[in-house]
Amino acid sequence: MAGRLVVVDDTEDLLFLIEEALVRDGYEVRTAGDGAKALELIRQDPPDAVILDLWMPEMDGFEVVRQLKDDPLLQHLPVLIMSAAGTQDNKIHGLDLGADDFVTKPFDMPELVARVRMVLRRTKISLDANPLTHLPGxxxxxxxxxxxxxxxxxxxxxxxxxxxxxxxxxxxxxxxxxxxxxxxxxxxxxxxxxxxxxxxxxxxxxxxxxxxxxxxxxxxxxxxxxxxxxxxxxxxxxxxxxxxxxxxxxxxxxxxxxxxxxxxxxxxxxxxxxxxxxxxxxxxxxxxxxxxxxxxxxxxxxxxxxxxx
Structure with a gap:
């Protein structure tokens, strides 16, 4: 298995296509249609990475990232943000909050899969982490x-x-x-x-x-x-x-x-x-x-x- 992911987007068709592409590449994928559900899934069983839409009802991607990075047991999780509003300010704000990468919609699915691989590889190299607690080793x-x-x-x-x-x-x-x-x-x-x-x-x-x-x-x-x-x-x-x-x-x-x-x-x-x-x-x-x-x-x-x- 390539890794365990949580993918979050309020557009069901796009969520299905992303899940299908990632599963085909060997990932185990859980999905959520909003930020609150995503946090629930992540806290129940933390994944290896989170792929997150920026604009969603009730709780946007910025708030999800903020809550993840404020949680000592989840702050290590790599986060990749997706957004149709790929403005410079949005990218800077997302990265400042602790996101690891930013993809502008529409995107090619192979590019998204490649970026997920890159984020996971970079995280594995940079984090000398205990596999259970994810604290530095x-x-x-x-x-x-x-x-x-x-x-x-x-x-x-x-x-x-x-x-x-x-x-x-x-x-x-x-x-x-x-x-x-x-x-x-x-x-x-x-x-x-x-x-x-x-x-x-x-x-x-x-x-x-x-x-x-x-x-x-x-x-x-x-x-x-x-x-x-x-x-x-x-x-x-x-x-x-x-x-x-x-x-x-x-x-x-x-x-x-x-x-x-x-x-x-x-x-x-x-x-x-x-x-x-x-x-x-x-x-x-x-x-x-x-x-x-x-x-x-x-x-x-x-x-x-x-x-x-």
């Missing part, structure tokens, strides 16, 4: 930390890791485990956004249940506190009623014996350069791992900040 994380170290200014790195995630994943299955990881990503992103520095701080997904936040010492402790509080508020909804009521996960080991595990919590280790310099990414990584382990020795969701000089 290890290469981008290392690059972002090293960039902060080279600048020489204040730097803090939060290493976040879930406690008892394996037990949850084993008991509830991989689909539930994936949902828990997406929820963790949302919790961390919302904490960063609430701190008022979403455009300055950085959130990455190392892999599995490990996440990273790059910030500054002035925000590090408040962020760690907020991440713990938000995770504790969200975690109970991930469990069945009986486990939630019990306050523990009841499962079985490989021999069929009944075993209990605590509900998931989050551990946050925080290293920074306000008390002593950080020499490089390997030191940051090693310190983060050490501090995260220290946070795990505390009960419940907890953080541990390196206060050594």
């Amino acid at each position: 290890n290469t981008t994380i290392q690059s972002r930390v090293e960039k902060g170290l080279r600048r020489g200014g204040p730097l803090a790195v939060l290493y976040c890791d879930l406690n008892d995630f394996k037990a949850y994943n084993d008991a509830y299955g991989y689909a539930a485990g994936d949902h828990a990881l997406k929820e963790t990503a949302r919790v961390i992103l919302e904490a960063v956004k609430a701190a008022g520095a979403a455009h300055e701080d950085f959130v990455g997904h190392v892999g599995g249940d490990d996440f990273i936040v790059v910030t500054v010492p002035g925000r590090m402790e408040a962020l760690a506190v907020d991440v713990c509080a938000r995770f504790d508020a969200a975690a109970p909804s991930l469990y069945k009623d009986e486990d939630r009521t019990r306050g523990r996960l009841l499962s079985k080991d490989r021999k069929g014996n009944a075993v209990e595990f605590p509900l998931m919590t989050i551990a946050v280790g925080v290293c920074h350069n306000s008390l002593k310099p950080l020499s490089g990414y390997s030191e940051v990584s090693a310190l983060g791992s050490e501090l995260k382990k220290a946070a795990k020795t505390k009960p419940g969701s907890a953080y541990f900040i390196d206060r050594r000089t």
